[in-house]
Amino acid sequence: MKSTKMRLSGVVAAIGVLGSALAGCGTQGATTSPQAANNATQGATPIRGGTLALDLSSQFPHLDPAKAYDTTSDEAVEQFYNQLVTYQGAANTIVPSLATYTITGGGTVYTFHIRNAKFWNGDPVTAQSFITEFERVLNNNMQSGGQGFVYPLIKGSAAYVNNRTRSVSGLKALDARTLQITLLHPSATFLYVLAMPFFSAVDPTYVNAHPEAYIDTHPMGTGPFELASYTAGKNYVLTRNPNYFVKGIPYLNKIVFSINSSPQSVMFHFEQGGTGLISWNQGGVPAEDYLPLSTNPKYSKDLRKQTEVAVNYLGLNCKYGPTANAAVRRALEYAVNKQQIVRILAGLAIPANQILPPSMPAGYEANLPKQDQYYYDPALAKRLLAQAGYPRGFSTTIYTDNSAATDLKTAEAVQQMFAQVGVKATVNQSSWSTFLTNNETGRQPVFTLAWLEDFPDPSDFLNTLFNSNQIPVNNSTNYSNPQVDALLNRGSMMSAGAARNNVYKQAQNIILSQAPWIPLAYPVYVAAVQPWVKGFYINPNLMDPLQYMWVAKH
Amino acid sequence: MISYIIRRLGGAVIVLLGISIITFVIAFLVPANPARAIVGPHAPEALVLQVDKQLGLDQPLPIRYVNYMNNLVHGNLGMSYVLDQPVTNLIEQRVGATAQLALAAWVLELVIGIPLGIISAVYDRKIIDHIASLLALIGISLPVFFVGLELMYWIGFRLNWLPVGGTGGFNYIILPGLTYAITGAAYYSRLLKASMLDVLSSDYIRTAKAKGASPARVIFAHALRNGIIPALTYGGIDIAALFGGVVVIEDVFGYSGLGQLAVQAISNLDVPVIMGTVLFATAFVVLVNVVVDVLYGIVDPRITYS
Numbered sequence: 114m115k116s117t118k119m120r121l122s123g124v125v126a127a128i129g130v131l132g133s134a135l136a137g138c139g140t141q142g143a144t145t146s147p148q149a150a151n152n153a154t155q156g157a158t159p160i161r162g163g164t165l166a167l168d169l170s171s172q173f174p175h176l177d178p179a180k181a182y183d184t185t186s187d188e189a190v191e192q193f194y195n196q197l198v199t200y201q202g203a204a205n206t207i208v209p210s211l212a213t214y215t216i217t218g219g220g221t222v223y224t225f226h227i228r229n230a231k232f233w234n235g236d237p238v239t240a241q242s243f244i245t246e247f248e249r250v251l252n253n254n255m256q257s258g259g260q261g262f263v264y265p266l267i268k269g270s271a272a273y274v275n276n277r278t279r280s281v282s283g284l285k286a287l288d289a290r291t292l293q294i295t296l297l298h299p300s301a302t303f304l305y306v307l308a309m310p311f312f313s314a315v316d317p318t319y320v321n322a323h324p325e326a327y328i329d330t331h332p333m334g335t336g337p338f339e340l341a342s343y344t345a346g347k348n349y350v351l352t353r354n355p356n357y358f359v360k361g362i363p364y365l366n367k368i369v370f371s372i373n374s375s376p377q378s379v380m381f382h383f384e385q386g387g388t389g390l391i392s393w394n395q396g397g398v399p400a401e402d403y404l405p406l407s408t409n410p411k412y413s414k415d416l417r418k419q420t421e422v423a424v425n426y427l428g429l430n431c432k433y434g435p436t437a438n439a440a441v442r443r444a445l446e447y448a449v450n451k452q453q454i455v456r457i458l459a460g461l462a463i464p465a466n467q468i469l470p471p472s473m474p475a476g477y478e479a480n481l482p483k484q485d486q487y488y489y490d491p492a493l494a495k496r497l498l499a500q501a502g503y504p505r506g507f508s509t510t511i512y513t514d515n516s517a518a519t520d521l522k523t524a525e526a527v528q529q530m531f532a533q534v535g536v537k538a539t540v541n542q543s544s545w546s547t548f549l550t551n552n553e554t555g556r557q558p559v560f561t562l563a564w565l566e567d568f569p570d571p572s573d574f575l576n577t578l579f580n581s582n583q584i585p586v587n588n589s590t591n592y593s594n595p596q597v598d599a600l601l602n603r604g605s606m607m608s609a610g611a612a613r614n615n616v617y618k619q620a621q622n623i624i625l626s627q628a629p630w631i632p633l634a635y636p637v638y639v640a641a642v643q644p645w646v647k648g649f650y651i652n653p654n655l656m657d658p659l660q661y662m663w664v665a666k667h
Numbered sequence: 668m669i670s671y672i673i674r675r676l677g678g679a680v681i682v683l684l685g686i687s688i689i690t691f692v693i694a695f696l697v698p699a700n701p702a703r704a705i706v707g708p709h710a711p712e713a714l715v716l717q718v719d720k721q722l723g724l725d726q727p728l729p730i731r732y733v734n735y736m737n738n739l740v741h742g743n744l745g746m747s748y749v750l751d752q753p754v755t756n757l758i759e760q761r762v763g764a765t766a767q768l769a770l771a772a773w774v775l776e777l778v779i780g781i782p783l784g785i786i787s788a789v790y791d792r793k794i795i796d797h798i799a800s801l802l803a804l805i806g807i808s809l810p811v812f813f814v815g816l817e818l819m820y821w822i823g824f825r826l827n828w829l830p831v832g833g834t835g836g837f838n839y840i841i842l843p844g845l846t847y848a849i850t851g852a853a854y855y856s857r858l859l860k861a862s863m864l865d866v867l868s869s870d871y872i873r874t875a876k877a878k879g880a881s882p883a884r885v886i887f888a889h890a891l892r893n894g895i896i897p898a899l900t901y902g903g904i905d906i907a908a909l910f911g912g913v914v915v916i917e918d919v920f921g922y923s924g925l926g927q928l929a930v931q932a933i934s935n936l937d938v939p940v941i942m943g944t945v946l947f948a949t950a951f952v953v954l955v956n957v958v959v960d961v962l963y964g965i966v967d968p969r970i971t972y973s
Contacts, residue, residue, distance in 0.1 A: 168833065171931070172923075174750050182707045253717045256751075261709030274713075329751060345760035346923030347834045371833050374931075375921030377816060378832025381824040385831070515934055544936040546748075547699035567709075577708070587708050 157647060159364045163664040165646070166387060167394045168379045169370040173349070176340070177329040178313040179249045182258035187310055188393045188656040192351060192368070194313035194334035195358075197225050197243065197292075198304055203650040205474045205569040207304045211238060211314055211335065211358070212292070220299030220608055227290040230358035232316045233339050240286035242314040247284055248273070249320070250311050259311030262567075266303070268295040301609035305568030308654070337363040337660035346372060357660075364648070364663035370394060376402065383641060384412070389664065390649065392640035393656040400459035400519055403639055417640045419651045420472040423565040424465055424574070425454075427511075427527060427631040432591035434558035435507045442628035444497030446487035448534045449527060454633045457522045461639060465632035468578070468621055469571055472635065472653060476571030476617050485625035494534040506535025512560040513540060514548035523633065524561050555585040562589065563636070568654060571617040576601045579624050592629040643667075668964070672957065679953040686949045687739070687942070691732050694938045700724065701748040701936070722748070735942070744946075745939035747932075754943035757928060762947075764834055765924035768917070769909035771840045775848030776855060776905070781898070783852065784859025788894075789886060791864060800860075803853035815846040815919035832921040843920045847913060851905070855898050863894040896967060903959030904952070911948025 173189045175181040181190045199210040212225035230238040247267070250259040251274050264270040269282030283295040296303060306312065319333040332340055335358060338351040351368040373379055379395055380402050382388050391398050398406065398416070406412045429436040429445060436442050451464035467485070469476045498506060509531075513524040521542050528538045538559065543551070551557055566573055577583055580601045581593035600620040607613040624630075640657075642649045645667035650658055702718040703710070719725050723734055738745060744754035787799045823831035823842060830839050866872060867890050875889050912926025921927075925944055932940035963970045 168921075172750070180751065253714055254721070256706055256714070256718050256721070258705075258707030258710060260706075260714055261711055264711065326752065346764055371835075372923050373833040373921035374923075374927060375832045375919060377919070378819060378823075378921050381819065381831040382833075385824065385827060387831075543697070544699060544934060546701045546704040546936050547697055549703045550698045550700045553700075553703065586703065586712075 157665070159648065159663040160665060161364050161663070162366045163364075164367040164369060165365050165389045165659070165662065165664060166369050166371065167390055168373040168382055168388050169349070170372075170374055170379075170395045172346070172372055175329055176332045177325070178310045178315065178334075179246065179255050179257045179259065180329060181310055184393050184396060184656060189340075189349070189351075189370075190310045190313070190332075191336070191656050192338040192659055193332040193336040193340065194310060194315075195230070195336055196310065196313050197227075197307045199308050200652050200654050203652050205654065207308060210308075218295070221296045223294045223296070223303070224287070225292040225294070227292060228358055229290075230314075230335050231356055232314075232319070232333055232335055233354060233356075234316065234319065234333060236316045236318055237289075238314045238335055239289045240292035241317050243292055243312065244281075244284045244286060245317040245320055246311075246313060246315045248281060249315070251281065255325070257311065259309065262306045262309065262311065266296055266298075266300060268297055298606050299608050300605070301607060301613060302568060302570045302572060305570060305654075309567065338365075338368060341367075348372060359660075363660040365659070368659060380406075383643075386643065386667075389643045389646040390640065390657065392642070392649075398639040398641050400461055403459050403461055406641060412641065415641050415644060417642060417649065417651060418461075419638050419653065420463060420470065421565060421636045421638045422470055422472045422569055422653045423563060423636050424468065424470050425458075425462070425523070425561070425563045425633045425636060426465070426468075427633055428557070428560045428562055428590045429629055429631065430556070430558045430590055431593070431627075431629050433556050434509060435503060436509070436558055438501055439627050440501035441498065441503065443487075444494050444501055444534075445531070445536070446628050446631055447490045447494035447497065448536070449530050449631050449633070450489045451633055452489075453526055453530075454523055457526055458519055458634060458636065461637045462634035463637065465634050467625060467632055468574055468630065469617075470635040473566070473571060473574075474569050475614050476575075476621065478618060478621065481625065482622055485622055487628075487631075491530070491533045498534060498536075503535070506537065508537045508539075509558045511538045511540050512548060512551060512557040513542050514545045515542055516545050520561055527559075527561070552589045553585045555589075555591050557589070560589065561633075566654070571614070571621075572601070572605055575617055575620050575624070576605055579620070579629070590629040592624065592627070594623065594627065597623050668961075672961065675957045675960065679950075679957065682953055683946065683949055687736065687946060688732070690942055690945045691735065692728075694936075694941055695728055695731070697936060699936045701938075705748060705751075722746075739946075744943040747937055747940050749932075749935050749937045749940075754939050757940060758925065758943055758947055761923060761925050761928050764922065765912055765917075765926065766910060768840045768843055768913055768922060768924055769906060771844035772847035772851070772909055772913060772916075773902070773906050775844050776851045777902070779848050780852035780855025781859060781895075784856035784898070785863065785886065785891070787856060787860040788863035788867060791860075799856065803856045806849050806851075807853035807857075809850055811846060811850050811915045812919050814849050815843065815916055818842050818846055819920065832919075834921075834923040839920075839922070843913065843916045843922055846916050846919070847909070854901060854905075858897045858901055859894060862897045863890055866890045866894040892966070896963070899962065899966065900959060903955050903962075907952040907955035908948075910951045910955075912944065 171185060173186050174183055175186040176189055178190050178194045181187055195211050197210060197212045198207050200206065201208040211230055212227045214223055214225045216223055227238055227240060249255050250257040251264055251270055253274065264274050267281060267283040269278065272278040273281045285293045287293050314335055316333050320328060337354055337357045339354050341350045341352040343349050349370040353363055353366050357363065376399050379391065383391055407416055429442045431437060455462045455464055467478060467481060471477045511524045511528060513520045524540045528540055531538045564574060564578060577587045579588055579592050579597060581598050584591050597620050600616050604613055604616040638651065640651065645665045646662060647665055648662040702715045705718055706714055723731060746752065747754055747757060783799050783803060787796045790796045819831050819842060823829050829842050833839060872885060872890055875885050912924055912929050914926035914930060917924045917926040918930055928940060929944040932944060
């Protein structure tokens with residue numbers, strides 16, 4: 114699950130935006146169209162028609178929105194399906210998609226007014242289209258990665274998951290096109306959750322008529338592109354949905370995803386002009402191809418970069434081995450040269466000094482308190498290790514997985530840096546599922562990992578990775594602090610706003626002072642776009658905006 | 668002959684059984700629970716346990732093996748953990764692509780290797796032989812991925828004569844096939860040269876020459892028929908291995924074949940797919956070996972099976 118790894122979770126927030134939505138509790142404008150702003154910045158009139166050819170790193174693992182939870186699958190699922198709400202353009206702002214909404218009941222009752230839209234087969238989108246999908250995601254047999262986002266948050270979801278009821282009491286069709294969702298408590302992140310592909314509109318008639326395996330390979334959505342054909346191992350052909358509910362788009366007639374897993378060949382193909390884009394279809398431009406492209410004047414201007422809402426980190430086990438001692442962990446913070454880690458990542462990263470990335474709309478601290486500021490100073494690290502009772506260092510193991518070449522290089526670099534302060538480390542590399550299994554034992558003393566947001570709110574990083582109720586799966590360092598738990602639990606019940614931001618700030622400051630992580634780098638995402646491919650932008654929460662893209666004469 | 672074939676097939680079943688046990692045990696000795704990787708980090712523990720149960724991973728290893736073999740004899744190789752599709756479908760989707768590539772690679776190998784071997788034998792220790800041997804040595808020494816990348820760069824990218832990679836029609840198998848042929852042809856030419864030299868110095872060839880048969884007739888009708896037997900043996904193993912997946916070449920060219928499926932499965936520890944591709948490749952090697960043995964009898968009348 115390579116790409117899934119980076120698609121782990123996330124909660125950083127467009128809290129300001131959410132705040133106003135919650136405070137206003139008013140109906141949002143129905144026709145906000147991100148492409149208007151987008152085209153304005155492009156300064157050109159989109160050309161209709163044409164084909165966009167893309168190389169795809171592997172077949173799409175899943176086309177069923179309930180099952181898709183990796184960036185490759187989402188690249189397609191976002192073309193085939195729509196959700197209640199989505200993100201505006203390149204921003205973290207939530208805007209209506211298939212529905213406008215009002216929020217009442219102190220932030221616990223969401224009422225959605227569904228637009229007049231149709232599936233490709235002509236069936237109308239109704240409230241039941243969403244209720245069916247929520248039930249699919251909640252159903253244990255579906256093995257959906259989305260279950261944890263709405264269970265137990267939606268009222269009655271627990272009873273449904275445990276087979277005590279046949280329906281979810283918090284999901285109601287007030288009429289054919291009005292959907293009411295009731296939550297157990299207010300949630301500042303629920304609209305972000307609804308923008309995830311898990312919670313797309315599906316056609317209940319179609320879903321009930323076909324087995325799961327069929328739905329996973331034969332999508333039936335409302336999206337801008339339909340799947341016209343799939344030739345196993347060769348390509349996917351997508352054609353324009355002429356009845357798309359957003360007027361005026363998509364521009365392209367056809368998109369062809371040709372399966373090609375060879376990075377060299379993909380790069381040559383792009384340089385020949387055979388493909389239009391290297392982006393999420395390939396998981397971005399790989400680090401090894403970035404330098405040659407960025408130093409070549411012919412292509413350097415075709416590169417688009419954006420700091421991901423993600424962080425690569427070194428986890429230090431807080432319960433097991435010498436790192437159980439906070440003084441040891443704090444000492445090691447001074448042993449790691451983050452500039453060198455950035456060089457290993459081909460410069461496609463920013464050195465990290467805290468848990469939340471600067472690309473997170475809220476929560477990043479420009480000025481950390483003094484006790485949370487660490488810097489590279491091996492001599493100091495050595496002194497602090499001696500004070501902590503390890504004048505001769507100790508032996509340990511750094512666990513890493515094989516999903517990216519840079520992971521092993523990072524682990525090996527850390528190994529050398531640790532050696533300089535007397536800590537002898539061996540590196541253990543394994544497959545992702547083996548890594549996870551080892552991780553869940555809670556006995557990996559040191560490990561490399563990354564966290565990519567699911568949605569832009571600090572709770573996705575802090576609550577998921579440091580709340581003691583997340584041990585051992587996401588809180589893999591076994592970090593446990595009742596004071597931090599109390600703050601995080603309070604934050605998850607609060608409405609968005611400055612007070613909530615402050616809670617997360619306090620939590621982050623306490624966590625950093627106890628050093629369960631050595632934050633290494635904030636990765637930078639790079640896409641290569643042909644000059645004749647227009648309308649491209651990067652939204653940190655979504656994959657490629659193919660519906661807004663068009664091909665100019667070339 | 669029939670009883671021989673039956674005996675060989677019986678042996679093949681035992682080989683397959685052995686391979687299945689070894690692969691199964693190795694794959695499951697690595698501590699890896701795919702359930703968490705499937706459902707992602709936000710899934711509640713109950714869901715992970717449920718997935719465990721659905722995959723049958725809550726059972727002890729011997730029972731899992733018995734279940735697996737039971738499914739296997741019913742033609743069911745299980746479901747891929749990563750792609751959530753039947754392994755038989757995945758193999759079926761890719762076997763055609765691999766077969767095309769394997770055949771192209773094999774034919775190109777023979778087209779390069781056999782003439783090279785004959786020339787080397789006929790012009791033994793002459794300048795032509797030295798040149799042919801040198802070419803063979805270079806081919807055999809070059810790493811496959813290097814040849815693949817060079818061909819991709821020069822013929823695919825710079826000259827733009829053929830696709831740089833991916834999967835499709837005939838165009839797409841030439842470069843990968845040529846890569847395999849360049850690095851593999853030398854095995855044939857060397858085997859053929861050695862056996863041809865042996866044959867060309869034998870009595871019946873001298874007789875044929877003395878009877879006034881043309882040099883071409885002597886070489887092709889008399890010597891080659893005998894001299895090609897070692898190459899035939901190797902050819903059988905070669906094509907069988909190719910059908911199991913042209914691992915490195917498929918990887919270099921991003922070609923969607925069985926080899927690539929196997930590589931991806933191994934890096935993801937997708938055990939059912941690993942098992943499926945390994946068993947498929949094994950079955951092929953075993954089967955082709957039987958066929959080659961039978962072919963011996965046809966090519967060489969001295970070999971009989973009783």
